[in-house]
Amino acid sequence: MKLELKLGLVTLSLFSLSLSSSAQTTNTSVACPLDLGYVLRIPWPSSYCRNDNRTECCQTLQSLYGIALSKHLKETSLFRLSDLQTSIACLSDFDSKLDSLSLPRNLTSFCFDPVQFVITPNVCAGIESTRDWVARLGRSTVLDSACAPDLVNLTACDACVKAGLQVQTALTNIDGNRSHSIGCFYFTISYAAGIVNDFGPESAGSVSCIFGLSSMGPRFFYLDEPNGVVCSRFRRIPDSPNAVRCIPKRKWNLKAKVATGASAAGVLMGLMLLILWYRRHHSSGKSMIFWKKGSDINQKIEAILKNCGPLAPKRYSYSDVKKMTNSFKEKLGRGGYGEVYKGKLQNGDPIAVKVLNKSKGNGEEFINEVTSISRTSHVNVVTLLGFCFEGHKRALIYEFMPNGSLDKFISNDNSSTEEHQLGWETLYEIAIGIARGLEYLHRGCNTRILHFDIKPHNILLDEDFCPKISDFGLAKLCPKKESIVAMVGMRGTIGYIAPEVFSRNFGGVSHKSDVYSYGMMILNMVGGKNNVDVGVDHTSELYFLDWMYTHLEMDKEIGQCSVMTKEQNERARKMMIVGFWCIQTHPSSRPSMSRVVGMLEGSLETLQIPTRPALSSPPRALAADSSATDKLVSRSSDSC
Numbered sequence: 027m028k029l030e031l032k033l034g035l036v037t038l039s040l041f042s043l044s045l046s047s048s049a050q051t052t053n054t055s056v057a058c059p060l061d062l063g064y065v066l067r068i069p070w071p072s073s074y075c076r077n078d079n080r081t082e083c084c085q086t087l088q089s090l091y092g093i094a095l096s097k098h099l100k101e102t103s104l105f106r107l108s109d110l111q112t113s114i115a116c117l118s119d120f121d122s123k124l125d126s127l128s129l130p131r132n133l134t135s136f137c138f139d140p141v142q143f144v145i146t147p148n149v150c151a152g153i154e155s156t157r158d159w160v161a162r163l164g165r166s167t168v169l170d171s172a173c174a175p176d177l178v179n180l181t182a183c184d185a186c187v188k189a190g191l192q193v194q195t196a197l198t199n200i201d202g203n204r205s206h207s208i209g210c211f212y213f214t215i216s217y218a219a220g221i222v223n224d225f226g227p228e229s230a231g232s233v234s235c236i237f238g239l240s241s242m243g244p245r246f247f248y249l250d251e252p253n254g255v256v257c258s259r260f261r262r263i264p265d266s267p268n269a270v271r272c273i274p275k276r277k278w279n280l281k282a283k284v285a286t287g288a289s290a291a292g293v294l295m296g297l298m299l300l301i302l303w304y305r306r307h308h309s310s311g312k313s314m315i316f317w318k319k320g321s322d323i324n325q326k327i328e329a330i331l332k333n334c335g336p337l338a339p340k341r342y343s344y345s346d347v348k349k350m351t352n353s354f355k356e357k358l359g360r361g362g363y364g365e366v367y368k369g370k371l372q373n374g375d376p377i378a379v380k381v382l383n384k385s386k387g388n389g390e391e392f393i394n395e396v397t398s399i400s401r402t403s404h405v406n407v408v409t410l411l412g413f414c415f416e417g418h419k420r421a422l423i424y425e426f427m428p429n430g431s432l433d434k435f436i437s438n439d440n441s442s443t444e445e446h447q448l449g450w451e452t453l454y455e456i457a458i459g460i461a462r463g464l465e466y467l468h469r470g471c472n473t474r475i476l477h478f479d480i481k482p483h484n485i486l487l488d489e490d491f492c493p494k495i496s497d498f499g500l501a502k503l504c505p506k507k508e509s510i511v512a513m514v515g516m517r518g519t520i521g522y523i524a525p526e527v528f529s530r531n532f533g534g535v536s537h538k539s540d541v542y543s544y545g546m547m548i549l550n551m552v553g554g555k556n557n558v559d560v561g562v563d564h565t566s567e568l569y570f571l572d573w574m575y576t577h578l579e580m581d582k583e584i585g586q587c588s589v590m591t592k593e594q595n596e597r598a599r600k601m602m603i604v605g606f607w608c609i610q611t612h613p614s615s616r617p618s619m620s621r622v623v624g625m626l627e628g629s630l631e632t633l634q635i636p637t638r639p640a641l642s643s644p645p646r647a648l649a650a651d652s653s654a655t656d657k658l659v660s661r662s663s664d665s666c
Contacts, residue, residue: 057115060094104154339399405463406492544608
């Protein structure tokens with residue numbers, strides 16, 4: 027049995043014991059501050075949510091929900107909701123209102139992520155409140171005159187939309203991050219309806235113009251290139267003389283690529299994400315039925331590509347993937363989500379192609395990996411070169427790592443062979459490299475990336491044994507200022523999962539959960555190097571963490587298989603001390619990855635041995651009785 031599997035049994039059984047003795051926490055209900063009664067009062071095209079086109083349904087619902095956010099802005103001066111629990115509560119209320127209209131159930135869970143309605147300075151130019159808005163743009167903007175009157179009249183509406191585009195462009199320029207242009211769009215709409223318009227967000231003019239919820243359907247904008255004008259039309263009655271309005275192109279502050287695909291409902295919220303998808307697939311005559319999950323994933327992918335700009339990974343066809351891999355001739359390995367094949371690009375560069383299982387059809391793994399890695403650029407994070415998405419055929423194309431994964435160099439099954447032995451210096455540099463990669467994911471990206479599956483199998487080694495973190499299928503993105511993340515279910519691999527991921531009684535799930543996994547991994551690296559046999563008869567060595575801590579505490583020689591130099595012994599001890607700090611039971615007791623890098627690169631004399639982690643040593647009676655351990659593992663499975 028491999029060391030990490032036995033580690034998992036120990037950890038799992040101890041978590042079960044801790045769960046049984048911990049007090050149960052009670053969830054307090056959170057009240058939604060939004061007044062959503064208008065959903066049942068005002069006329070809006072609910073028919074768009076009764077057919078098979080969920081794109082129009084989600085557009086419409088985003089506009090409808092935007093009315094409540096604009097009212098909230100007017101009442102509180104805040105552009106969004108205060109926290110995630112409040113956002114979840116409000117979407118639940120919104121869903122109940124939609125249920126009252128006999129619409130399909132759970133529309134909000136399909137269309138929205140609660141996080142998108144939580145206030146954060148990372149949406150648009152650091153704006154969270156009207157005070158921030160005034161600080162960026164001043165007390166007066168073109169919105170004040172253009173969007174204040176009754177907007178039922180189409181001419182007045184066109185003037186307001188034009189002003190909104192100008193303000194959105196100004197905000198995006200102030201922000202400096204083009205990917206925030208959509209967030210600036212959202213805020214402009216909320217401000218125009220909630221603060222500027224004299225008649226308020228629920229007025230007929232605001233509903234039909236700013237939010238695009240006309241009884242004639244959403245207003246779409248398109249570019250009439252021959253005549254050099256931008257026109258708007260109502261979808262339901264395009265032949266009506268009042269349905270089409272055109273104004274000179276030079277008066278619009280729009281780039282041509284946006285004008286060709288954007289809609290007036292896109293001026294409301296979110297349509298910009300769909301422009302590229304719409305143009306590519308609608309023009310080729312493909313079906314535009316969005317009720318299926320696959321199309322929803324396609325929208326997300328196009329949004330990712332748009333946000334990444336020139337740095338976006340390349341999209342390949344499935345036939346390209348087959349050609350790269352010579353019809354999947356050389357398999358490199360297999361994981362929980364698919365198989366990895368060796369291939370090469372047209373220029374001859376070697377690549378690794380991860381082909382996802384068809385059975386994993388919901389696409390969450392695929393989206394997580396593309397979203398997470400597309401945001402990264404670091405020497406210790408694997409590079410995503412491209413991807414393929416054609417229905418259920420999905421593949422990820424990475425740079426090729428000739429030395430494979432770290433696990434084959436530290437597992438008991440392989441490390442005894444000379445081919446798979448790594449020196450202490452190399453292991454030490456690998457540990458530092460992984461720490462730097464994790465530090466980057468936690469602090470170096472615009473959005474913090476939590477990996478949730480750090481283990482030797484997911485660390486790849488290039489020709490120089492430089493480590494690269496891979497496999498972001500379980501990753502979660504969160505704003506940097508959020509210390510605790512919301513998570514349903516358990517993520518990770520037994521033996522490397524932090525206690526709080528099993529049970530919130532140990533604390534909130536955060537970036538410190540990755541720190542725990544890292545600690546278990548480098549302790550595994552030290553144990554694997556020493557070929558520690560956790561099945562020996564000596565009770566002090568029955569569990570290798572206990573064995574390692576005792577040797578560390580008593581300043582015993584660590585090397586078992588060979589004589590170690592003083593420098594090698596110091597590096598091994600340093601890795602052990604850092605590892606034990608990282609696996610402290612409570613997240614607050616663990617260091618950040620920045621601190622971990624400093625500890626590894628610093629002097630051994632400056633490091634103090636932490637307290638023995640509570641979860642590293644189960645009771646001796648249970649340790650000696652394998653049947654008792656089996657029962658504990660069984661109980662823990664039921665608990666989780």
